[in-house]
Amino acid sequence: MKAVWFNQCGDAAEVLQYGDMEVPEPGPGEVLVRLRTSGVNPSDVKKRAGLQPAGFEDGFVIPHSDGAGVIEAVGMGVPEEKIGARVWVYQAQYQRHWGTAAQYIVLPALRAARLPDQANFEVGACAGIPMMTAHRCVFADGAPKGKTILVTGASGRVGFYAVQWARRAGATVIGTAGSEARCEQARQSGAEHVLNYQQDDLVDAIEEITHGQGVDRIVDVEFGLNIELSSQVLKTGGVVASYSSSKNMNPEIPFYSLMFKNITLELVLVYNMPDSAKMQAEQDIYQALTEDALVHRIAKKFPLAQTAKAHAAIEHGGLDGCVVVEID
Numbered sequence: 001m002k003a004v005w006f007n008q009c010g011d012a013a014e015v016l017q018y019g020d021m022e023v024p025e026p027g028p029g030e031v032l033v034r035l036r037t038s039g040v041n042p043s044d045v046k047k048r049a050g051l052q053p054a055g056f057e058d059g060f061v062i063p064h065s066d067g068a069g070v071i072e073a074v075g076m077g078v079p080e081e082k083i084g085a086r087v088w089v090y091q092a093q094y095q096r097h098w099g100t101a102a103q104y105i106v107l108p109a110l111r112a113a114r115l116p117d118q119a120n121f122e123v124g125a126c127a128g129i130p131m132m133t134a135h136r137c138v139f140a141d142g143a144p145k146g147k148t149i150l151v152t153g154a155s156g157r158v159g160f161y162a163v164q165w166a167r168r169a170g171a172t173v174i175g176t177a178g179s180e181a182r183c184e185q186a187r188q189s190g191a192e193h194v195l196n197y198q199q200d201d202l203v204d205a206i207e208e209i210t211h212g213q214g215v216d217r218i219v220d221v222e223f224g225l226n227i228e229l230s231s232q233v234l235k236t237g238g239v240v241a242s243y244s245s246s247k248n249m250n251p252e253i254p255f256y257s258l259m260f261k262n263i264t265l266e267l268v269l270v271y272n273m274p275d276s277a278k279m280q281a282e283q284d285i286y287q288a289l290t291e292d293a294l295v296h297r298i299a300k301k302f303p304l305a306q307t308a309k310a311h312a313a314i315e316h317g318g319l320d321g322c323v324v325v326e327i328d
């Protein structure tokens, strides 16, 4: 099979290799998936660059956790009826060597979720990290129906889906973005209110939108930069569900401002969120895709042989949506 791999961390163009590998065989409880797409996310790029543990002490890593394709074979204990099923896969390269940047992957059957016919394989490649992370941030603290939720970075890959999960579940959403063009992206997610975090006075604007009540929850992409704002605009008993703090990795928190409001900090890592939450996300994703109820954005596509360029695109940033590697 054709595959992309790296043996050491470093610059994408230098360490990512493209070539032939043996097709793996499914063991007990596993499935063999013929992949059609591979999703590229910041964590894949950070692992390859050596900024996060890549999950290997020796040998190769085939990068990327997300992807989609068709089950071609099953291991012992997995029903044969699964053969031929369209699936999206997740956590492929979490604490494992074998990611989705390859024509084939073997992984636990649990990590291959049904992809409805209404969704193409590109959309399937966005389900694992962008859709699931957003789902967890929106639902971790109970049903959001009737709540007001602030989604920072509503134009981002995760934020864009967070707005949609929250709206679908009956919440009112205020989104933020960093330029007029990005605000326009955020509006396409369905957010009722969109604020420009570079220009608007967010505290005043949120107070006006919420008639002085504040927001119930925040789904936050830059915890450290936004925690002061969060402490000001949350209601008593509110929640910050944050999945990233990349621009301030060791933030100080306004402890007493948060404590006096009984604020819950919900820090989310999609890879090891509870299995029950993964199952719930799978079900909700299946339902939403079947209804064709979500807006998806594929910002860039690359052939497998050009995976290094896909990594560079993620590193460069500023994309309106997901980056997908297409696999012949």
Ligand SMILES: NC(=O)c1ccc[n+]([C@@H]2O[C@H](COP(=O)([O-])OP(=O)(O)OC[C@H]3O[C@@H](n4cnc5c(N)ncnc54)[C@H](OP(=O)(O)O)[C@@H]3O)[C@@H](O)[C@H]2O)c1
Residues within 6 Å of the ligand: 041, 042, 043, 129, 130, 133, 152, 153, 154, 155, 156, 157, 158, 159, 176, 177, 178, 179, 182, 183, 197, 221, 222, 225, 226, 242, 243, 244, 245, 246, 268, 269, 270, 271, 317, 318, 319, 321
């Ligand atoms: N914990 C997890 O499980 C998990 C899962 C997925 C991703 N992540 C991490 O989450 C981060 C974002 O991932 P992504 O794929 O969604 O990236 P992305 O598409 O590049 O989105 C990043 C977003 O952050 C916004 N942003 C930057 N500074 C901001 C600020 N001060 N206030 C509000 N918004 C701000 C950007 O808004 P503008 O472009 O409009 O300025 C953009 O929408 C990455 O660090 C990634 O590693 C973590």
